[in-house]
Amino acid sequence: MIVRPRFVCLPALFVLGLLPSFLSGCTSDDSPENDNQIVVTGSSTIAPLVAEIAKDFEALHPGVRIDVQSGGSSRGVADARRGLADIGMVSRDLKIEEGDLTAFTIARDGVGVIVHRDNPVDSLSDDQIVAIYTNRINNWNEVGGPDAPITVVNKAEGRSTLELFVEHFQLDNKQIQADTVIGDNEQGIKTVAGNPNAIGYVSIGTAEYDATHDIPIKLLPLSGVAASIENVRSGTFPLSRPLNLVVKIKPTGLAAEFIEFARSREVHPIILEQYFVPLSQ
């Protein structure tokens, strides 16, 4: 060490002493006071959509600023609760213990199982998917495919896509024997596109977009229902979720206006552009 201890100690203690107040300053007193600003935080699935909607809303309401931050559904819940955000984004149904929050659904999204386009397997039953993810089935020839080991792609802990997937198949994440763990949907799609023997699950919106743009993946039907935006809209696709804006108290003023705008017909083109499914009116 070049700096001598006696020079370090005093300022270091000084700064460490300041640290707690600095931290609390970051986390608790940061509630948005500004009347012309809305802070929206949460699900990384919803964030790009809300950012687009926010642009239109800002254009209609000059002087208004909407700050959209991504960070996962759990952050959306926590921030809305603590008042760190005016509106939280949660890409699933609210849980029973989250009854203190009110959810406004703005669109729906499905989670689809994807395999490589060259994989001859065209459908898997729920039991087969469970068996593959728990490593009871380890080769594609056991489900009518080629003689090749299956590469199981799973999501990292904390992601709502993972929660939705394990809940639907009544699995515990600890049971899943993954070969690759990924972060976001794009990484999952690139992993499956690069490995003809891989199986993964991602947001249907992203998958359908990439599949129609020459990325070599295909979506498998679930319980006989094709994984398509159409079927998510009609509610027949079993593995789908609402995209919610959540608030702690009954929204007023600008936040209420924004939620109303996000649920209106005006934003349907934006929702379709992002490969999500608008709610039927």
Place this chain on the structure above:
Amino acid sequence: MSHFPSDTVLLWLVRGCGLLTGTITVVIVGFLLTESLPALQEVGIQRFVSDPSWHPSAGSAEGEFNLVPMIVATSLATAGAVLLATPLGIGSAIFAHFYAPNRLRKIYGKMIELLAGIPSVVYGLWGLVVLVPIIARWHPPGTSLLSAIIVLTIMILPTIALLAGASFDNLSSEHLRASAALGLSRGRTVFSVVLPASRSGLFTAVLLGTGRAVGETMAVLMVAGNVVQTPTSLFQPVRTITANIALEMAYAMDGHRSALFVCGLLLMAMIVLLVGTAEWVSKGRIHG
């Protein structure tokens, strides 16, 4: 030394700079400690090495917090990359300095600098769409300790080559002139004069490369597979500590978040250990 007021000002200015630099390190360690304290208290250090696996999001009571497989994965990936990159980097620096014709040497220097400047996420993307499918054809799933080692090797190679080159530049010309006077061949000069004389510089080069390999995040996250397990072969997917933080931090709450700060603390400890070793070795054994 004259005592112009400007000298005093400068003295205090640089003192201030030194002070600030040291303070930043202390603040970071303090921050890591305060953030990881809840997890260390609720979970206990014991469980970070004895739990069955890593499933932290279920909370401190039901969750599992074993960090050992990730420590092993980080160490193996780093060691593998350093073992490959050290001979390659030093060898290429020797070639550029003592064998290559002048023009080639300049082009080579620029290429290495370019290699050092490419953002890590680019290496990661290349690894994910090119390297991993190739390994997958050979030995699925492709995302593996091996691909992590290869990507890391390419990333720390320029660091080692550039610093080795710099330590050859610093070599006093007396050494070279003396060896020329003795009539030693070029190869003999390199192995018996240049390498021993620049030992300490080369050691620093390898060490900085190691530090970079330990801290590398995005590229490893994209190619290593990120399954938490102690690997028994090069083809198994692994998760490094840095990749663990990057994968889960954005989605982590409360105890889970705090546990990730324990990972940060652990990384800090590894770097301190590395720098400490370097200090010890260079003082006790190597004089350059």
